Amino acid sequence: MLLDVSSILKIQGAKIELDDNIGLHGAEFLGESYRFSEPLRIKGDIYNNGQSLTLNARVTGKVETECARCLSPVVADVDIEIHELLSRVEDGASEDEDIILFDGHEVELDEIVADNFLMNTSGKYLCSDGCMGLCPVCGSNLNEVDCGCDREYIDPRWLGLKDIMDRRDDEN
Ligand SMILES: [Zn+2]
Ligand SMILES: [Zn+2]
Known part of the structure; x- marks a missing residue:
């Protein structure tokens, strides 16, 4: 999902409330596979902090994956917090800062959600605690x-x- 942030780009303190569905395709990561049969829900906001944009959001939903120990299918709850800084390439932010760069006036939310999901959840899902x-x-x-x-x-x-x-x- 592309989020149009043009309304907050020039105004410090301006904010966009997020309450949207993110339809992710499946993902493969470190030998694990993830499928999303229904969209994830993203709730939060993105605001202009004067230097860049701050994204704070919570992502919830379901994921189909495999138990990290026995590989049997698992449907698990997704519940992750996202905290990211975003800056426009045009505004001269450099790659080495811990910041997500974007072009123009649209932010690709899917990719941010997918990256955060994979960083947060890899190897974590089990069919049961005692597997x-x-x-x-x-x-x-x-x-x-x-x-x-x-x-x-x-x-x-x-x-x-x-x-x-x-x-x-x-x-x-
Ligand atoms: Zn055996
Ligand atoms: Zn298991």
């Missing part, structure tokens, strides 16, 4: 079955190290 996750040996969902694997198993990447340790044991 047992997947067996590292056979991949079974340990919430559903007790596969009986010996989970003292060592990740293949550590086997080289184990050889060294074993050999050292032999020497003793």
Whole structure:
């Protein structure tokens, strides 16, 4: 959603109240996938602080994703706070400041919401607090079955190290 901020660009203290729907497409991030079957709701405001624009908003809704431990589908509540500063490229703000740049008189809210969502939520959703996750040996969902694997198993990447340790044991 493009937000037209022309009415507040020149007036210090001027404010736009936000109460809108943000229709995000799904997102993939760090191997996790997120789908939004209904729009997220953004409520808050954006105002001219004299130097830049300040966006303060709360975003709520639902997301479909996977449990970070057992990968089963999860529908979770989204509830994040967004606090960002925005400045026009034309006003000479530099990239290295902690500020979001935009051109002209429109702010791309979707992208800001998506970025904030991903930064806030990555790896956080679980199907339940006590989720047992997947067996590292056979991949079974340990919430559903007790596969009986010996989970003292060592990740293949550590086997080289184990050889060294074993050999050292032999020497003793
Ligand atoms: Zn789980
Ligand atoms: Zn197993």
